Amino acid sequence: MAALRAKENDRPDRLFEDPYAGRFLAAAGVDPAKWSVGPATGTGFLELVADQVAVRTRFLDESLLDAAGGPCGQVVLLASGMDARPYRLDWPIGTRVFELDFADVLGFKRHALVGSGAVPRCEHVEVAADLREDWPQALREAGFQPDVPTAWLVEGILYGLPQEAADLLLERVTELSAPGSELAGDHIEDSDVLRAARGAISPELVELWRGGPTGDLDTWLEGHGWEATVHDIRVVVGTFGRPTPPAFDPTIEGTGRGWLVTARLGGQES
Template sequence: MTSDPMTSDPMTSDPVVPQSLPGIGGTALGVALIRALESTRPDRLFDDPYARHFIRAADKHASPWGAGGSPAVEQFLSMMADQVAVRTLYLDRALLDAARQGCGQVVLVACGMDARAYRLPWPPGTALFELDLAHVLDFKNAVLDRLGATATCHRVGVATDLRQDWLPALAASGFDPDRPTAWLAEGILYALSSDAAGTLLDRITIASALGSVLALDHAEDSELLRAARAAISAELVELWQGGPVARLDGWLAARGWRPDVTDIAQAAAACGRPTPSAFDPNRPDAGRAWLATARLGGTR
């Protein structure tokens, strides 16, 4: 790690009482740490001024990401940083394009510390729903409230466990399945079994009006990534369940989505970034990773 996301802070805030974010929820801090570091780069692909505050609020004794400095964490981050940076920019663009083309609702599935409700210029009237576990949303809201942050859309948090049927909770929060929606499934498919990933896509499809857009990323596990995670914690090894086993284009098309899938190496090259080592097709111990957008029915 070459820079400290806690310094050069352009936003003022009081120190918050450190909180822990156990289990799968803690992975959201790993992503926030990468976004905080990316935001300090002169050649950054995006600026997320909120990410560093989530890291600062995390209990560094309870989270490897809060500490942000162990050699094992640095090794893992060096493998993942460009994947997260490139996917963030790609998905920012995909969601904004969809919103500008008529998706007045946005749903961030497993939102974690995603600050798009605050940092992107949404068209007026956009409603944005954030789905995640209750304790993750509580942590996030505490940090944002402390900052006095103002969303650039109508933001609604929906505390839910994605392993259950979350559609009633989403509808009760004001979501309208008859309006086209821009969905985001970022950093979540890998943490689901193949069946659970299929169920997630089925529920998204059921709740999608024609013209809805789904943006997502997916990453294969590999010998390289497993070893890097094992050096941090056994829990982190177990959290990776693999997600869809089918090719993403076929997986999406089978449910009526018209997919456009890009390999992360190609997307990184388009941003002037190297292929992330964990997804380098020239390494036998690495896997592959993809970015995708898909539209339900209609023309692209």
């Protein structure tokens, strides 16, 4: 994702600015050019999903800022990875952003940003935790307030979880959420095209997709009390003037579907 965000940042018609993604790549010693080498189809992973990631990032940026500008005084970035949102977004004054990931990931990012001039534009709280363990307790100990409406980011996570793990994640998020809390995220259906492109990078990535929630996203979220709006990625990219990403193009054999979602926990008007 850092490679894709760095690539988007270099475009004159970029949908967002992320001057820090390139620093993460440099610190990791990664050459993303190899991810452009595709399987027999000739299309590499970066080309398959570049516009999807660009639009997803912009869509989720706007969703989080809207929530923070409304009822949500705190934001939680779950499994944040190489996310630089605490530094690159203009958060409303007083917003507290909790960034949750492995201690090694958070430490790597701090090191990569040394000398970059990066300064959090919010009250930034790092939470070293594993989503497979008791991360809600770690979040509370870091100062998270369950009685305050929260904006949750669930980006690039659901399709990497089996059904039961996705259910547990949503149950925990719901338990921690005050009425009026909001959620923004995405989900991707695996496909022959994506599997082949991942396999061309590394065989270990073939099983990266674990399926996530089964059935419709809106039904899944509504079953936990969330009022959901689900957007087909093919529609959303058009609103930003981008073409349908090849990985989701129905005219190409072996492709799948992708979605962006926003949801709100009932019980309080925004």
